[in-house]
Amino acid sequence: MNNNQTIEKLRQMRLGAMADLHLQHMKNNQLKSVTPDEYLALLTDQEWEYRQNSKIARLIAQANFKQKATVADINYGPSRNLDKNMFMRLASLDFLTKMENVIISGASGVGKSYLAQSLGHQACLMGYKVIYANTARLFTRLKLSKVDGTYLKELKKLSKADILILDDFGLQAFDNHAREALMDIIDDRYNQTSTIVSSQIPVSVWYDIIGEGTIADAILDRLVNSSHRIDLKGESLRKGYLVSE
Known part of the structure; x- marks a missing residue:
């Protein structure tokens, strides 16, 4: 030999x-x-x-994460309104196997993006495909894709992700293109995969932000009703802390 x-x-x-x-x-x-x-x-x-x-x-x-966020580095300080046991259950990705969603809300700087990306990172470690996107930039890209004929291709890519993270949701007003794109995304993923949304805007206001009552109803019915909710509190973590928005 x-x-x-x-x-x-x-x-x-x-x-x-x-x-x-x-x-x-x-x-x-x-x-x-x-x-x-x-x-x-x-x-x-x-x-x-x-x-x-x-x-x-x-x-x-x-996944194109914005930050190197890990579950191990989560800050569970008492002022954050973040229950460790609950979050660790989310980190087990049981919500993903059940095709449920996660909504993380709170003021600017309290660490919403970090939590969302830490769950995404955990999913990658377990072999799942994740896409992270700033919501406004994603809608802009999808709007341009309608012009060059790649819109359906972009939607298919998003639908194949086990977890889609929509960060900074609702910071910009929804026009017709954004509403239709969000409806297409959520409808494709409904009961198939999981979506994580982080937003400064309270969920109670999303209906008005999305606009067009029929579309807003359809989106929120698919996105919110099957979701785990985290409402972060406390001061901004951007000032001298490890975890940032």
Whole structure:
């Protein structure tokens, strides 16, 4: 058996992590220290771990998060009105398996975006596809996509995400294009996937912000009624604190 040929074949089959570990064991003369079954399991585990880590890194990069937010770094200070047990249940992603939504509201700077993105990051670690988007910028992009004919393609991309994070929801008034785009997004995702919304605007005002009563009713019925709600309190965390909006 020619070990160099074996390593080259492994690399050509895109089993680089397995090839690297095999080469390391050859150089260190460790091939006799384990049984064939143990060695095969060792090489397989190395390749599996490498691919899983690569997948996670790719999912995080594709999510396009604004911040490096993690569940481990959440601030549960008493003034925030954030129940740790409740949030950790959300972090288990049970809401995702049940195709439920999460709505995080509160004043500017209290950490809404961070919470939303920490849940998104947790989903990436567990192998789910996440898309983070500033709501106003997303609607602008979708409006332009109608001009160049890629609107349906953009909607399909959004519908395939296991979690869609709509950040800064409702900061700009909804025009007809934004209303129709939101209706299309929510309708495609309803009972299929989960959406996380962060907003400075109280949910009670969303009906008026969206406008067009029939469309607003349809959107809120699909988005709000099947949601977990977090209403953050306290002062802005932007002034000298770890977690920012």
